[in-house]
Amino acid sequence: MQAASDVDQTCGMSIAIDVVGGKWKMHLMWVLAEGPVRFGRIRRKLDGVSEKVLAENLRQLEASGIVHRELYAEVPPRVEYSLTPLGVSLSEALEPLEVWGDANRDALAPRSGVAAC
Amino acid sequence: MQAASDVDQTCGMSIAIDVVGGKWKMHLMWVLAEGPVRFGRIRRKLDGVSEKVLAENLRQLEASGIVHRELYAEVPPRVEYSLTPLGVSLSEALEPLEVWGDANRDALAPRSGVAAC
DNA sequence: CAGTATCCAACACGATACTG
DNA sequence: CAGTATCGTGTTGGATACTG
Numbered sequence: 001m002q003a004a005s006d007v008d009q010t011c012g013m014s015i016a017i018d019v020v021g022g023k024w025k026m027h028l029m030w031v032l033a034e035g036p037v038r039f040g041r042i043r044r045k046l047d048g049v050s051e052k053v054l055a056e057n058l059r060q061l062e063a064s065g066i067v068h069r070e071l072y073a074e075v076p077p078r079v080e081y082s083l084t085p086l087g088v089s090l091s092e093a094l095e096p097l098e099v100w101g102d103a104n105r106d107a108l109a110p111r112s113g114v115a116a117c
Numbered sequence: 118m119q120a121a122s123d124v125d126q127t128c129g130m131s132i133a134i135d136v137v138g139g140k141w142k143m144h145l146m147w148v149l150a151e152g153p154v155r156f157g158r159i160r161r162k163l164d165g166v167s168e169k170v171l172a173e174n175l176r177q178l179e180a181s182g183i184v185h186r187e188l189y190a191e192v193p194p195r196v197e198y199s200l201t202p203l204g205v206s207l208s209e210a211l212e213p214l215e216v217w218g219d220a221n222r223d224a225l226a227p228r229s230g231v232a233a234c
Numbered sequence: 235c236a237g238t239a240t241c242c243a244a245c246a247c248g249a250t251a252c253t254g
Numbered sequence: 255c256a257g258t259a260t261c262g263t264g265t266t267g268g269a270t271a272c273t274g
Binding site for chain 3: 022023024048049050051052053056077
């Protein structure tokens with residue numbers, strides 16, 4: 001709400017975290033990184049996510065310019081989601097984190113609520 | 118809560134996000150990366166964070182082996198927080214994300230609630 | 235100074251039902 | 255199939271007061 005006071009960090013990271021924030025967006029990024037995916041398939045991949053949350057996250061990523069939504073006006077209705085160039089660059093920036101987490105997998109507390117892996 | 122079903126992603130990222138999850142942990146990482154810092158200083162740096170949340174996050178990072186807490190039993194009481202080697206590696210893995218967010222700073226929706234920058 | 239203890243508010247998430 | 259609408263809930267964060 002307020003501007004920076006004595007904070008002078010660059011923290012573009014905050015922006016990034018704001019984009020991939022929540023509980024499912026990073027998983028979403030992962031699924032989308034594989035190529036165009038349909039809504040139903042994502043739901044099945046990310047078993048446990050509700051339609052509402054999935055739709056919300058998809059929308060937010062879309063609003064951020066990370067995801068492209070291609071609607072095929074046909075019967076039955078079909079929608080395909082894919083990463084934009086910006087989305088691809090984000091998923092690339094996310095990789096080191098992925099690697100780090102994977103490398104230190106057992107050095108970290110093995111919580112049970114870390115979502116599907 | 119439940120185990121993986123048809124999800125087979127590596128997603129070490131989930132682990133990482135679980136560690137730097139919340140709203141302030143990444144900022145915290147940033148502040149800590151500069152070297153040993155005292156509680157009060159962090160509060161001032163991360164203007165807006167409450168003591169409760171700061172203490173919680175600090176504790177979680179400590180539990181994850183990311184942060185080292187050095188207590189000086191003297192008067193007045195003094196405590197210094199610093200990154201462990203693991204913490205340093207994490208902050209390094211976080212950098213690309215930082216760079217990405219910074220580079221696409223204005224390509225992204227300029228929300229107001231993204232915390233101090 | 236460095237926390238801990240409470241209480242409260244906001245929001246993200248989850249489950250279900252319904253629509254184009 | 256691909257959502258939207260609604261409701262209830264759990265977790266996270268914020269504000270304040272109090273303690274070692």
